[in-house]
Amino acid sequence: MDLLLKGGWVVTAERVEQADVAIKGEKIAAVGADLTAEGAVVRDVTGKYIMPGAIDAHVHYQMPIGELMTADDWFTGTRLAACGGVTTVIDYAEPASPAESLTASLNKRLDEAREQACVDYGLHQVVLPGQEEDEAELKAVVDKGVTSFKVFTTYAQRLSLAAIGRLLKIARRLGALVTVHCEDHEIVTAKREELIAAGRTDPAYHALSRPATAEVKAIQDVIALAGEAGAPVYIVHVSTMGGAEAIAAARSKGQQVYGETCPHYLLLTGDKYAGPDSRLYLMCPPLRTAADNESLWRHLAAGALQVVATDHCSYSREQKAAGTAFYNTPSGVPGTETLLPLLYSFGVRNGWLTLPQLVRVLSTNPARLFGLYPRKGSLRPGSDADVVIFDPRRQITLTAANLHSAAGYTVFEGFNLLGYPEATYLRGRLIYDHGRFLGQAGQGRFIPGRV
Ligand code: URP
Numbered sequence: 001m002d003l004l005l006k007g008g009w010v011v012t013a014e015r016v017e018q019a020d021v022a023i024k025g026e027k028i029a030a031v032g033a034d035l036t037a038e039g040a041v042v043r044d045v046t047g048k049y050i051m052p053g054a055i056d057a058h059v060h061y062q063m064p065i066g067e068l069m070t071a072d073d074w075f076t077g078t079r080l081a082a083c084g085g086v087t088t089v090i091d092y093a094e095p096a097s098p099a100e101s102l103t104a105s106l107n108k109r110l111d112e113a114r115e116q117a118c119v120d121y122g123l124h125q126v127v128l129p130g131q132e133e134d135e136a137e138l139k140a141v142v143d144k145g146v147t148s149f150k151v152f153t154t155y156a157q158r159l160s161l162a163a164i165g166r167l168l169k170i171a172r173r174l175g176a177l178v179t180v181h182c183e184d185h186e187i188v189t190a191k192r193e194e195l196i197a198a199g200r201t202d203p204a205y206h207a208l209s210r211p212a213t214a215e216v217k218a219i220q221d222v223i224a225l226a227g228e229a230g231a232p233v234y235i236v237h238v239s240t241m242g243g244a245e246a247i248a249a250a251r252s253k254g255q256q257v258y259g260e261t262c263p264h265y266l267l268l269t270g271d272k273y274a275g276p277d278s279r280l281y282l283m284c285p286p287l288r289t290a291a292d293n294e295s296l297w298r299h300l301a302a303g304a305l306q307v308v309a310t311d312h313c314s315y316s317r318e319q320k321a322a323g324t325a326f327y328n329t330p331s332g333v334p335g336t337e338t339l340l341p342l343l344y345s346f347g348v349r350n351g352w353l354t355l356p357q358l359v360r361v362l363s364t365n366p367a368r369l370f371g372l373y374p375r376k377g378s379l380r381p382g383s384d385a386d387v388v389i390f391d392p393r394r395q396i397t398l399t400a401a402n403l404h405s406a407a408g409y410t411v412f413e414g415f416n417l418l419g420y421p422e423a424t425y426l427r428g429r430l431i432y433d434h435g436r437f438l439g440q441a442g443q444g445r446f447i448p449g450r451v
Pocket residue numbers: 060181282283284285311313331332333
């Protein structure tokens with residue numbers, strides 16, 4: 001045995017129990033009471049929680065968009081992940097245009113990550129218009145360990161509903177999961193033109209330009225398509241009560257619909273757009289209302305939403321400041337590092353989630369949905385020894401100065417937390433301890449998903 005975590009509370013998707021965790025090499029060797037291990041390094045974790053490393057299933061590190069590049073690259077993105085107790089991230093492989101093959105874009109993305117990643121990673125494959133027809137290419141991607149496709153109902157990358165229907169049918173045959181950014185393009189376009197015609201172009205109008213109805217309609221359309229195709233579907237970054245209700249209704253009829261939300265949709269509201277820093281809070285879909293926040297917590301607690309991920313897409317203050325209007329301000333916010341502590345303080349401590357539910361929405365559920373379980377998302381013997389030691393008594397006020405994103409700001413500035421990651425182990429190696437990053441670029445591995 002190499003490492004023995006002694007005296008803590010082990011939290012899994014099923015239970016909380018006082019137990020020790022023994023680690024041999026890269027794997028969990030045993031979980032049980034009063035373990036002994038000769039020659040092992042013993043870490044006293046009395047009073048701490050021992051949890052499977054969190055999985056941020058929706059990140060955009062080193063993402064080019066037009067002339068811009070996100071502030072966090074593969075190195076800084078995965079470094080800040082380690083500092084937040086996140087041991088696996090799932091990013092995207094996106095072809096530069098429909099002319100670039102899926103496999104070419106995937107290989108390029110894997111090459112970028114290989115030397116830089118500090119935690120383990122998987123990828124979702126973005127499918128552009130026309131590419132949904134090429135079953136052989138889609139299969140080649142799945143065979144390489146990318147078991148989820150990503151499509152958009154808006155943006156330049158959007159697929160028509162007919163095309164999404166085609167992809168859903170092929171994905172069902174391949175055993176893959178289609179994930180969808182849901183905002184109805186016609187509604188968004190009409191609103192945008194209306195606001196521009198009225199001269200209301202300031203970033204403060206961002207939420208008005210992408211109304212809740214756009215998300216709800218797109219989610220309803222996509223759920224209907226998935227039902228017709230008999231395929232599972234996963235809706236990313238659900239921001240509205242109506243969207244969560246549509247997912248819950250479909251699930252109650254037995255449809256395999258999964259929903260992800262993000263900390264910013266649970267904890268922030270659109271009044272941020274009225275302030276002087278509106279650009280810093282600009283992401284798609286936009287922040288909504290307190291009623292939406294509460295509904296998303298309720299649906300998460302009830303299991304109608306299964307995953308909380310961050311959609312980490314960071315731009316610096318300078319990059320954001322270059323935006324002159326809601327339609328040309330870089331869209332996205334940083335989030336991976338604060339995912340686990342925010343969900344603990346505001347989810348568990350506020351009574352929305354139990355500790356096992358916390359582990360489910362941050363680790364076990366994304367691992368299962370994206371083909372990584374039980375290697376990831378579990379503390380069973382044989383699973384990767386990705387472990388977070390979490391101190392439930394550590395009090396901290398979030399501030400960008402103590403976080404590690406190259407964005408240089410957090411939308412959660414000033415949030416008071418009780419509970420914070422103390423240490424992170426990646427496959428048995430200590431990569432973060434008491435505020436210090438101890439990992440290395442290139443130690444993160446691509447973890448192929450299995451269908
Ligand atoms: O504004 C956001 N969310 N940017 C990242 C891309 C996306 O739509 O997820």
